Amino acid sequence: MTASNDSPAMVTADPLAATHPASLWRDTLGGILRQRSAIVGLAILTLLVAMAVFAPLIATHDPTQTLLGFEEGVAKRSAPCIHAFGCPETEPEHYFGTDGNFRDVFSRVVFGTQTSLTVGFTAIGLAILFGTMIGAVAGYAGGWLDNIMMRIMDVLLAFPSLLLAIIIVTALGQGLINALLAIGIVSIPVYARIVRSSVLSTREADYVTAAQALGESTSGILLRRVLPNSMTPLIVQATLGIGGAVLEIAALAFVGVIGNLETPEWGSMIALERNQLFLAPHIILAPGLAITLTVLGFNLLGDGLRDALDPRLNR
């Protein structure tokens, strides 16, 4: 994927064009808001971020608390009970029922938002950071350094991603942080390739030569002249990538590489109650829907951003 030089987001990054910054930003924003899928995606994600931030207020129970002995009448894997919808007042209220450890499923799903979004943003943030460094250095330096770095990226891409993440976590040891690192490492090559290709396409541009002639340092040229051109594809890919990371962390938790988690996490909630599918499907359905909705939000926003920011694709 190569960056185009004329998309509005990138022009704003160039100080020379900053005479009408407000209108350019407005154009970009307008472009995004004209995309129906972007609006839906943005709405879903706003909801989810709000849920993550205000989780302690939204959740009805402590997500890690076993309610046996704390709440009268609590039952193991009880069906959803909402008093407003006709559930008898004698039963304790649990919007999504309880799980096998007498915990409130609704609260666990709500707090799971925090886990998934944190892991998604951090893992992809790390991947962008390292991917950008690798891609920028490889593209700008060229030669053997470029060759070696890109061959390493090829090797990482040669694995099915979940499998690579699995062997990295088994090597680093179980745990959420290591799973996050694994997802980050697996995602690096995509960003390295994006940045490298846009560096290659702008390295010889006149304004870069001009900056060199003016005596700007290499790192300055890379940061201020070359990298802003990668912003559009990076933003689009990152949006889709966070959705992918949310899927991946759930999958890693589901196959059990993460181990036992104290923090509520959607994939491990499903793994834990997998065998109860026919008896208590709500325990699986609730986190399953949460994962799907989150990933859908990122995918819709990513598609909308691509259509809005990349003029070449406007058909």
Next chain:
Amino acid sequence: MIQFILRRLIVTIPVLFGIVLIVFATSRLIAGDPCRAVLGERATDAVCEPFIKRYGLDKAIVPGLYREDRELQFRPADIPATLLDNQFAAYLGGLARGDLGDSIKFSRPVATLLIERLPATIELTILALALAMLVGIPLGLISGYRRNSAVDVGTMAFANLGVSIPVFVLGLSLAFVFALVLKDTPLSLPPSGRLSSGIAVVPLATTFGLESLDGPLRALLDFFSGFFVLTSLITGQWAALGDALRHLILPAVALGTIPLAIIARITRSSLLEVLGQDYVRTARAKGLRERTVVLRHATRNALLPVVTVIGLQLGALLSGAILTETVFNLAGVGRSVYEAITGRDYVVIQGFTIVIAFIYVGVNLIVDISYTYLDPRVRLR
């Protein structure tokens, strides 16, 4: 053309080497003490010493690099002496002989386990991919041709949902609907296993009266007997064939949905692009029937990017197979990876990872090469 294929083959070699190196490195350099990692609580010095000897873990890892009491030590002076006598060389040598090590849990060669487990995975993956192509391509073509129609909007909404739902959530949902909700209806489908109890596929060796056969030929026959659909089809075991297919429907739908959605999207956008090109206008201007223009002229070019995507989707399919086989209890490679994770059987995880990555690289190589046949423009570069 030959030159192109050779060049692609040569570029693949370092990638394969890199795969082996990464898998090897994750096992020897990072995991801490391998004995403790594998045996956990049971790892005492009395147990670990023979363990380390048996697996050659006291040798240099790579030339000059040792592990002493969990610490890595680099002794440059030892490089010449350990140039060939080190763990990595032994591992590579084993690989070249088809030896992937012994499973810690089952004490059996990983390669044997793999041969037993591979047919189920290949069968599932092929069926899922076939489903994705047979449904995804026509859907993509229709929605591209009838842009913004109800079919288009419906397909794209489905495609968005299809790439967002985790394989295991879809699998569990399908199992719930078809095995519980529709239990006593004709639509009921089995939620686990490859065959119903009481039904078995007679192995090829038995059917052909070759039970006394031994050696590699027998192993090959047994390998093909693992493909239940294929074996029951060519030997006419119709009851077993029907049962095997019924067991494959739900897993194949669960696994095939993501590639289906992606193929539909790519086909659609690719057809849209092609339909806007000059040669399509020319075809229309010279009075060809719309059918001919779309199906003969546009579709052919529109399907080119789809070929690439199918190759890339194999990675997603192989990742998804781990999840699908776990959900549906299918005795395939993916299910083994899951079991190996739970049993901390690192040798199995690594052996299977190498083989799956090699398969993935190989298929993409074939896709790349076939692409040059399909699209002469690539060859000119």
